[in-house]
Amino acid sequence: MALSQTIQELGASTPLQCYLAEKIFDCLCWIRRYEEQKRATLIREMADLLIKQGFSDDISEEKVEILEALFANELGEKLQAYMKHKGYSIESLQQKAFLNVRMRHREFDELIVLKAKTLAGFQASYEVLTNRKLNRERMELQNSLLRRDLKAIEHDDNPQKTSGQ
């Protein structure tokens, strides 16, 4: 969902409302980004368990193949055979990787919770702003109604005054 769509759906018209709509969209993006990063961390750890990272930062071609297969959820025969050779099944490999990256996942979870809370806060603030706008419009309408009534009374009063004179 694009930012313009969010702004349109929320019906933001003033700069502050647009800003809040943008921040709501931003929070959703960050939540999605952290979720994806959690998955990427797990997959990287799974690949690391299969092929240990050496001294260099470079990733071997074999490892790239494994990473691509894991990201695409495609467990070919070759990969399964390699996992078996290393003494893992997909479940045990996932479990071990989960165990290793649990602290980093906890950090991601904390960030996601923070973003979710901020999102809820922005949504509530947006409602406050929208209600405020509605209240202002209602007050303006009431005022114009009162003004009209007052004019009508003034008009009604005038003939009486003339008759009194």
Added chain:
Amino acid sequence: MTTTLRKRQANRINALRSTGPRSVAGKRVAAANARLHGLSVPIDANVYARQIDSIVSLLASEWLPVDQAKDLALRILDYERNLQQERESFAQNFLGVAAEPTVDEDAQRLELYDQYFSLPEFASERGLDAEERAEQRAFRVFARFVQRGLRRQAKDNALSAIRYQKRSSNQLIKALKAVD
């Protein structure tokens, strides 16, 4: 949701038990925290005068009192500053912009390094003498020390970033709700 009296009292008692810095040295260290990233320093209205003015003029359509509009502008700037820090930290840690190895990768590498250099044949192959071996040992001790520091720093940075973000977003939301 209002805080009950009982809860408020409990909070006060807990605050008294708080383990903040008490010694002079501890207080000095805590005072220096703000200089690491500047996120806890309030936005200076004089420095950001131009930005504040443009935000205030944009908020004109909300019919806010000038003081309230200025306060909201400050909160917006503070929140944006935190977001910027979050973007940079994400790019650095996960997108590899700075190409820094993560703490876990460093730990693994160090383990491998340890295994490699502790092999007896390594010393004989390369013909290391006692002095060189001592140097290697000293290096390993130093690397472990750096490793521990890095791990602590990474944890502290992540936690402090969350804390400052939480604070800035809460303050912005509070200021927005006060618009009512």
